[in-house]
Amino acid sequence: MSEFKFCPVCAANLVLRADDDDARKFRLACPDGHWTHWDNPLPVLAALVEIDGKMLLARNAAWAEGRFALITGFMERDETPEQGIAREIREETNLEASEINLIGVYEFMRKNELIIAYHVKATGSIRLSPELLEYRLVEPPDLRPWPAGTGYAVADWMRRQNLPVQFVEFAGSFTPLITPAQQ
Ligand SMILES: [Zn+2]
Secondary structure (H helix, E strand, C coil): CCCCCECCCCCCECEEEECCCCCCCEEEECCCCCCEECCCCEEEEEEEEEECCEEEEEEECCCCCCCEECEEEECCCCCCHHHHHHHHHHHHHCCEEEEEEEEEEEEEHHHCEEEEEEEEEEECCCCCCCCEEEEEEECHHHEECCCCCHHHHHHHHHHHCCCCCCCCCCCCCCCCCEEECCC
């Protein structure tokens, strides 16, 4: 919440104000009532991308070696979630989505986000955007989801394929990550 200091209407210093419905909740607000920082969770799109029967996992340039995850991104104004995830996949991997199916919706309170996760069949040749360093193509039974956020989406997808789910744990990590089992 600390990123907001001033009212965007009158530039007054924001103050902490108890919520009208729940006095235990405090929100940053303009003392003159122009604006309230509701701090609602932000929707994040995530895709478990399948290409030729294998699952694509990518490593963000900022992440430690051996850590891979789903393709994720924020929605743009005036696009549906399906259009948004197809765009993210195109931008980040150069692949075209051919089939998009919702896996589910997952909380990620740690980052105040709501994850909307899809299984996406894609075609084309992989070319990563600069923000992704490398990728792996993993056989579905070799997926090892991390027990939070997008990992639960991967686990749910695996269960629907009648695949046994084995979670991994990363000590001290707060990023949703999936690891290919053979690595
Ligand atoms: Zn104000």
